[in-house]
Every structure is written in C-alpha cells, then in structure tokens.
Amino acid sequence: MGFWIIPLEADLKPLYLNVLAPVAHKHQSPSNNERQFLAQGARRKRFGKDNVILSDIRKPPDHIFHGGPFIYSDILDYKNLREIVVNNRITWLFHYSALLSAIGEANVSLARAVNITGLHNVLDVAAEHNLRLFVPSTIGAFGPTSPRNPTPDICIQRPRTIYGVSKVHAELMGEYYHYRYGLDFRCLRYPGIISADSQPGGGTTDYAVQIFHDAVKNGKFECNLKSSTRLPMMYIDDCLRATLEVMEAPAESLSMRTYNVNAMSFTPEDLAQELLKHIPEFQITYNVDSVRQAIADSWPMNFDDSNARKDWGWKHDFDLPELVTTMLNFHGSDTRVAQAN
Numbered sequence: 001m002g003f004w005i006i007p008l009e010a011d012l013k014p015l016y017l018n019v020l021a022p023v024a025h026k027h028q029s030p031s032n033n034e035r036q037f038l039a040q041g042a043r044r045k046r047f048g049k050d051n052v053i054l055s056d057i058r059k060p061p062d063h064i065f066h067g068g069p070f071i072y073s074d075i076l077d078y079k080n081l082r083e084i085v086v087n088n089r090i091t092w093l094f095h096y097s098a099l100l101s102a103i104g105e106a107n108v109s110l111a112r113a114v115n116i117t118g119l120h121n122v123l124d125v126a127a128e129h130n131l132r133l134f135v136p137s138t139i140g141a142f143g144p145t146s147p148r149n150p151t152p153d154i155c156i157q158r159p160r161t162i163y164g165v166s167k168v169h170a171e172l173m174g175e176y177y178h179y180r181y182g183l184d185f186r187c188l189r190y191p192g193i194i195s196a197d198s199q200p201g202g203g204t205t206d207y208a209v210q211i212f213h214d215a216v217k218n219g220k221f222e223c224n225l226k227s228s229t230r231l232p233m234m235y236i237d238d239c240l241r242a243t244l245e246v247m248e249a250p251a252e253s254l255s256m257r258t259y260n261v262n263a264m265s266f267t268p269e270d271l272a273q274e275l276l277k278h279i280p281e282f283q284i285t286y287n288v289d290s291v292r293q294a295i296a297d298s299w300p301m302n303f304d305d306s307n308a309r310k311d312w313g314w315k316h317d318f319d320l321p322e323l324v325t326t327m328l329n330f331h332g333s334d335t336r337v338a339q340a341n
C-alpha cells in the first residue's frame, strides 16, 4: 500500500498514497475478480468514485486503474505532493507507502528514505494544507523488550528493524505535529493484514497470505516461520473499516492519536489446522528463515486494543474460521471445499 488522497462529501477529497492490497491475484476466476474488487471499491463508494485518488510509483492492476482516478506519485518528491494536493483540493491523506520489515532489512538505506524522509514530506504537506492525515503503524513498532502477551498501547518500544524504528518515528512525529501545529494526525498500529487480492509485500507476516495461494494451487505450503510463532492478524475488510472509523471519529472521542487495533492471534500450526478442515489433503512443512523468525520473535503475540474499543467503538468481524472460509472462497477453492465435504 502507499498513500491515498480523499475529498469529504461534496468537498471531501481523500488521497491514498498507495493502496493497501491493490494487486489482483493472477490465478483468480472472473467471478472472484469481481468479489475482490469490493474491498477497493468500498473506499471509492464511501466517498464517491471521483473523490478518491489512488496513487503509486508502480503500474496499477486493471480494476484499480479503471475504478477511478489513479496517478503517479513518488513520496520522495515533495513538490509533486504539494501540486497534487493543491490541484485536487485534497482534504484527507492516507499515507501507505513503505518498505516492510523483511525487505527493509535487505535494503536499509532505501527503507530509511521511503519510510522516514517520505513521512517527513507527508507531514509537511499535510500541516501546510490543513489535511487530516492517516499513517499506519504496526505490531513491528514494538521490540523484544516490550511486553508481548498482551502488548498495550503505551509501553517500551525498542524495535530492532529499520521498519520498526521508522514506524515509532512516524508515531512520535505525527503526535508532535498534532500538539505543536494542530495537525489532525491519526494512526493505527495494524497487525499482520491478510487479503486475497494482494501479493505479499516483503513482510514477516507474509506467510499468512501466501499460504492461501499455495494451499489452493498446490495443496501444500512451505512456511518460513516456526509452527509455534504466534502473531496478531487481521482480515483486510476489518483493517479498512477500522481505518475509516478512526478517521471519521469525532476528535473529542480520541484520547490518543495512535491506537493498537486487533482481531485475532494465531500460529502457522493453528492456521494449517483450520485449512485442513477445508482441504483435507493440505500439507505444511517448515523451512525457517532466520531473519524473519528473529523479527517475529521480537513482536507482540497478542495485541491489547482495549483503548480503540473504548474510545471509538472498534469491534472486529473476522476471527480465524471466518478468515479461512472467506480467503478460500476468494481463491476459488469452492471446488476443493465441495470435494472435501
């Protein structure tokens, strides 16, 4: 994902700098393609198709390109950001551009530029033009010295990845701009996000997306984390709804500017057991990637999101069984499921 720009009602113009999960899966059937369009369409439907501008530095899939305005935007180009905001009278900005945890460790200088310099550009353009700004943070903003089970909103944050460091920086800078300049900064710490219409983006939680592709296509999956690695996770629809809900919450209901949000928490073994109920021949093997495993072992196992639930009424819809059924349906596994039954 990157960044979104949106307009409000007649005059609310959101800009999304990259889209969470925009990439259509190559193997989907036409009917699944239509269903997968819904998550993206929801944002455009909520605000009006022409009022939501999506952007990236990468070519979008057909359904994104034809679904409403889409533009090229590099968050490292400040003048270009300012031009987009001015020319389109943007009011809300959703900033999704980032390098994720595992890929960030493989390319620290690029991660530092995109995740930190890019954030500075976004903060400045938002403050200069009085935008409401959403920036996602992550379970990766915590580290080995944070309480892991559960992890509360306020506790020690000493992450050991450039990704985590950049996200703590984003949380603190956003809050600083809020108190110093009155910027309407809002931030959610997402768990691992699972979506059928995306390819894994270089994160530590990628296995929980890839497993569905491989289970449906090949009936087997090689997992790069240990079977007992417990991490917080969330289905994409809950993630998008949480994001819009916190953005639309009255300012006086927000006791904080950065909130944990959660839905479920599982291990690769738990996920495999749930998949076996639908695909009895499914097999999982383990070939642990030491970089990803060390990252996962330093992250929360369970996330305490009680403040989000109390302040603005957060409530998730998808637990593990609903997640697996929905993902398998999206992946066109109806035939396998029918065979299994």
Ligand SMILES: NC(=O)c1ccc[n+]([C@@H]2O[C@H](COP(=O)([O-])OP(=O)(O)OC[C@H]3O[C@@H](n4cnc5c(N)ncnc54)[C@H](O)[C@@H]3O)[C@@H](O)[C@H]2O)c1
Pocket (backbone or CB within 6 Å): 001, 002, 017, 018, 019, 020, 021, 056, 057, 058, 073, 074, 075, 076, 095, 096, 097, 098, 099, 100, 114, 118, 136, 137, 138, 139, 189, 190, 191, 192, 193, 194, 200, 201, 202, 203, 205
């Ligand atoms: N996916 C998850 O599980 C998860 C969990 C927690 C938080 N998040 C956050 O959500 C956001 C999106 O995550 P994602 O999974 O979609 O990641 P992703 O890797 O799939 O997408 C990142 C996007 O950033 C874009 N990008 C890279 N450099 C850019 C630049 N210079 N200018 C503009 N765009 C640029 C990429 O082209 C890509 O579209 C990130 O900020 C991430 O930290 C994601």
Ligand SMILES: C[C@@H](O)[C@H](N)C(=O)O
Pocket (backbone or CB within 6 Å): 100, 101, 102, 137, 138, 139, 140, 163, 190, 191, 192, 193, 202, 203, 204, 205, 206
């Ligand atoms: C958890 C999250 O921030 C991302 N999916 C990663 O693993 O890097």
